[in-house]
Amino acid sequence: MSAEPILRVESLAKRFGGLQALGGVDLSVERGEFRAIIGPNGAGKSTFFNTMTGLLRPDSGRVSFEGREITGEPPHILARKGVGRTFQITSVFHDLSALENVQVSLLAHARRAWSLWQRARTLYAERARELLELVGLGKNPGRLAGTLAHGDQKRLELAIALAGEPRLLLLDEPTAGMAAQERIESITLVHRVASELGLSCVFTEHDMAVVFAVATRITVMHQGRVLAEGTPAEVRARPEVQQVYLGETA
Amino acid sequence: MSRPALLALGAGISALALPLALSDFWIFIAIEVLAFSLYAVSFNVLLGYGGMLSFGHAAFFGVGGYAAALLVKKAGLSAGLAFALLPIVAMAISAVVAAVVGFFSVRRSGIYFAMLTFAFQMLLYTVALKATGLTGGDDGMTGLKPPGMLAQPFVYYYFALAVVVAALYVLFRLVSSPFGYTLRALRSNARRVQYVGVDVRAHQLATFVITGAFAGLAGAVFALSSGNVFPGWLNWTASATPIVMAVLGGVHTFLGPALGAAVYVVLEVLISGRTEYWPLAMGVIILVLVLLMPNGLTGLLQRKTA
Numbered sequence: 080m081s082a083e084p085i086l087r088v089e090s091l092a093k094r095f096g097g098l099q100a101l102g103g104v105d106l107s108v109e110r111g112e113f114r115a116i117i118g119p120n121g122a123g124k125s126t127f128f129n130t131m132t133g134l135l136r137p138d139s140g141r142v143s144f145e146g147r148e149i150t151g152e153p154p155h156i157l158a159r160k161g162v163g164r165t166f167q168i169t170s171v172f173h174d175l176s177a178l179e180n181v182q183v184s185l186l187a188h189a190r191r192a193w194s195l196w197q198r199a200r201t202l203y204a205e206r207a208r209e210l211l212e213l214v215g216l217g218k219n220p221g222r223l224a225g226t227l228a229h230g231d232q233k234r235l236e237l238a239i240a241l242a243g244e245p246r247l248l249l250l251d252e253p254t255a256g257m258a259a260q261e262r263i264e265s266i267t268l269v270h271r272v273a274s275e276l277g278l279s280c281v282f283t284e285h286d287m288a289v290v291f292a293v294a295t296r297i298t299v300m301h302q303g304r305v306l307a308e309g310t311p312a313e314v315r316a317r318p319e320v321q322q323v324y325l326g327e328t329a
Numbered sequence: 330m331s332r333p334a335l336l337a338l339g340a341g342i343s344a345l346a347l348p349l350a351l352s353d354f355w356i357f358i359a360i361e362v363l364a365f366s367l368y369a370v371s372f373n374v375l376l377g378y379g380g381m382l383s384f385g386h387a388a389f390f391g392v393g394g395y396a397a398a399l400l401v402k403k404a405g406l407s408a409g410l411a412f413a414l415l416p417i418v419a420m421a422i423s424a425v426v427a428a429v430v431g432f433f434s435v436r437r438s439g440i441y442f443a444m445l446t447f448a449f450q451m452l453l454y455t456v457a458l459k460a461t462g463l464t465g466g467d468d469g470m471t472g473l474k475p476p477g478m479l480a481q482p483f484v485y486y487y488f489a490l491a492v493v494v495a496a497l498y499v500l501f502r503l504v505s506s507p508f509g510y511t512l513r514a515l516r517s518n519a520r521r522v523q524y525v526g527v528d529v530r531a532h533q534l535a536t537f538v539i540t541g542a543f544a545g546l547a548g549a550v551f552a553l554s555s556g557n558v559f560p561g562w563l564n565w566t567a568s569a570t571p572i573v574m575a576v577l578g579g580v581h582t583f584l585g586p587a588l589g590a591a592v593y594v595v596l597e598v599l600i601s602g603r604t605e606y607w608p609l610a611m612g613v614i615i616l617v618l619v620l621l622m623p624n625g626l627t628g629l630l631q632r633k634t635a
Contacts, residue, residue, distance in 0.1 A: 132524075134520075153523070153528075154520075154523035154524050155523050155524075155526050155527055155528045155529070157524075158523070158524050158525055158526035159526045163524065164524050166520075166521070170518055170520060170521040171518065171521065172513070172514045172517040172518050172521065172522075173517055173518070174513070174517050175510075175513060175514060175517055179510060179513075179514075180514075182510060183510050183511055183514040183522070183525065184525040186507040186510060186511065187511065187522075187525040187526040187527050188525065188526060191507045192507055192508060192511040192526075192527050192532070193507070193508055193535075194506055194507040194508060195502070195503055195506050195508045196502050196503075196506055197506055197507065198502075198505050198506065199505060199506055199507045199509065199510045200505070202507060236521075239521070239525060240524075242525070243525055243526060
C-alpha cells in the first residue's frame with residue numbers, strides 16, 4: 080500500500096446564501112478502504128459528495144485523488160481520471176437497454192465515444208454482459224433500464240460505474256429506497272465486488288445496520304463538519320456521536 | 330431475404346423508377362420530398378436522438394440555400410465547377426454557422442436551448458432580409474438552376490436522390506455508432522453520462538454542427554430545384570416544418586421523419602391546390618396526430634404489424 084491516501088480532502092467549504100453547508104471538511108481515505116460517511120439529515124453529506132465530484136464548486140478547500148489535485152474538476156474529467164460515482168436517486172439511462180447502459184460507459188472509458196462510423200451494437204457487448212453478470216443482472220440484458228425494478232436499477236448503476244474501471248468509487252446512499260433486507264444484500268454486493276476489484280469506496284448511508292455490516296472506517300458529519308472518525312467500534316463508543324446521531328435512531 | 334431488406338429493395342426500385350411515372354410537376358414535388366426528408370431526419374437526430382429541441386433548424390436549411398445561390402450566381406465560377414462544389418460548400422458554411430450558434434446554445438438545455446436557437450435564427454433571418462447587396466433582401470435570389478443536363482427535372486431528381494440517400498446513410502451510421510449511442514445516453518440522462526467520462530457540451534455541439542451541416546445540404550439541394558431562395562426560409566415559422574414532419578413520421582425511428590416529410594409535402598400540394606385553408610388542415614392533422622398517434626405514422630405502422 081502506498082503512503083499516499085487515494086482521496087484527501089482539506090478544509091472543503093461550501094456556502095449557500097446564509098447557510099454554511101460545509102464548514103471546512105477534512106477527510107483522508109486510504110487505498111482499499113470501505114469508508115462510510117454518516118450523519119443526520121442536513122449534515123452536509125450530499126453537498127460534500129457533490130462538491131467533491133464536480134457538481135458543485137467549493138468556495139474553498141482542496142480535493143486530491145492519488146496525490147493530484149482535482150478540486151473543481153468537471154465530472155467527465157474526474158471519471159476519466161478514475162473516480163466513479165453513483166447517485167442517491169438512481170441514475171441510469173432509462174430508455175436504453177441494460178446492456179447498452181453498460182456499453183455506453185465502456186465506450187466512454189475506452190475513449191470511443193467519438194467514433195462516428197463504426198457500428199456500436201456489438202462493441203464491448205461481451206464485457207458488458209460480464210459486468211451485468213457480476214452485479215447479478217445477467218438474465219435480461221436486452222430489457223429497457225427504465226422497466227427494471229428499483230433494486231435492479233441500483234445494480235445496473237453499479238455496473239455502469241464499474242465499467243469505467245474506477246479506482247475510487249463514491250456512492251451516495253447506495254441503499255436509498257430499499258427494504259431493510261435488500262439493503263444488506265445490496266451493500267454486501269458492492270463490498271464483494273469492490274474487494275474483488277481492489278476498489279476503494281466512500282459511501283453515505285442512513286441505515287446503521289448497513290454501515291456496521293461493511294464499513295472499515297466511519298466518518299461522522301454534523302452541521303457541515305466532521306464530528307468524529309474511526310473504526311466502527313471507536314465511532315460507536317464516542318459519546319458525542321451517540322448524542323447527535325445514534326441517539327436519534329436508537 | 331429479410332423483411333427490412335425486401336422493403337429497402339422495394340423502396341429503392343420505386344425511387345429509381347419514380348420519374349418515369351411522373352409528370353415534371355410531380356418530379357419537382359418528389360425532389361422537394363427528398364430534400365425535406367434529409368432536413369427532417371437531420372432535425373430528428375438532434376431531437377429524437379439528442380433530446381435537443383431546436384427552434385432554429387430552419388436557419389441552417391436557409392443558410393445552405395443561400396450558400397448554394399451565392400455559389401452559383403456570385404462566386405464567378407464556371408457553372409460546372411460551382412455545382413460540383415455545391416454540396417461541400419453548403420455543408421461547410423452551414424457547419425460554421427451551426428458551430429457559432431451551437432457554441433452558445435448548448436450551454437443551456439430545454440426551453441432555454443430552444444430560445445437561444447430561436448434568437449440566432451431571427452438574427453440570421455434579419456441578415457438575409459437586410460443584406461440586400463448579398464442576398465437580394467426581401468426579393469430573395471431567383472433564377473437558380475443547375476448546369477447542363479442537370480437542369481432537366483428528372484436528371485436533377487437522380488442527383489438529389491443520390492445526395493440524399495448518401496447523406497441519410499452517413500447519418501444512419503452516425504446514430505448507430507458509439508457517438509450515437511452516447512448521444513442517446515445523453516438525452517436519457519445528461520448527468521449520469523458526465524460521470525462515465527463524456528463531455529456533454531462537446532458532444533451536443535458536435536451533434537448540432539453535424540445536423541446543421543446536413544440541413545444546409547438539404548437546403549442547397551432544394552434551392553437549385555425550386556430555383557430560388559427567400560429570407561422566409563430562415564424565418565422562425567419555417568422552423569416548425571421539420572418539427573411537424575418529425576412528429577408526423579415519428580421521432581422514435583430513424584426514417585420516421587422522412588416518411589413524415591413525404592406525407593407533409595404531398596398533403597400540402599394536394600390540399601393547398603384545392604383550398605387556401607392549408608394551415609387549417611395542417612392544424613387538424615397535428616391535433617389528431619398528437620392525440621391519437623403519439624409515436625407518429627411509424628408508430629402506427631409498427632403497432633399494426635406487431
